[in-house]
Amino acid sequence: MAVYVEDISAANMTISTGEREFFVALGERMASMRKARNLTQVQFAEALGVSQQTVQAYEVGRRRIPVSALPIVARLFDVSLEELFGEGNRSRGKRGPTSRLEQQMEAISQLPKTQQRFVTQMLDTVLTQAKQ
Structure with a gap:
């Protein structure tokens, strides 16, 4: 049985400036959280089941982290998804x-x-x- 895999061209994979900024900021937050917990990129990569180079690409926003990996990252850093996305103050319900x-x-x-x-x-x- 043959499996057909659609050829996804670079044109179909482009993202907007806003999306790129989101992934750069997300990567910076992940790097900050990783460093605050004294984890190396290698240890982080092992937890995600990817290479250290992939983690480095996530942290600088060069690659988009898969949505399926986000709950793993949140659990590893002991934060909510909202905090991981940079919306921690809103999720706590704290004002001011x-x-x-x-x-x-x-x-x-x-x-x-x-x-x-x-x-x-x-x-x-x-x-x-x-x-x-």
């Missing part, structure tokens, strides 16, 4: 601006790992002293 602590946590997650470790050590020291 982001709290200062949330803004600081986001800023810390963007720091290099060495600086994140330094901030974590400082927080651990302060919290330990506060318990005494």
Whole structure:
């Protein structure tokens, strides 16, 4: 039995500027979440069952991540799909601006790992002293 696979040309696969911007932003969020959890691209790729190069392409928006992989990504990062899509504040039902602590946590997650470790050590020291 022969299986017919339709030839999909590049013209049929083009995406709009808005869609491209969405996938670039999604990739940036995934990279940020991955780094905040101290996961490598290789570990992320293993969880998705793809190569490290594919994960790198997702993170820079060069490739579109399959819709079927999004729930896996959300579970891996322990976030809702809304948060993964950058709509986390709306899903919580919280109104008003982001709290200062949330803004600081986001800023810390963007720091290099060495600086994140330094901030974590400082927080651990302060919290330990506060318990005494």
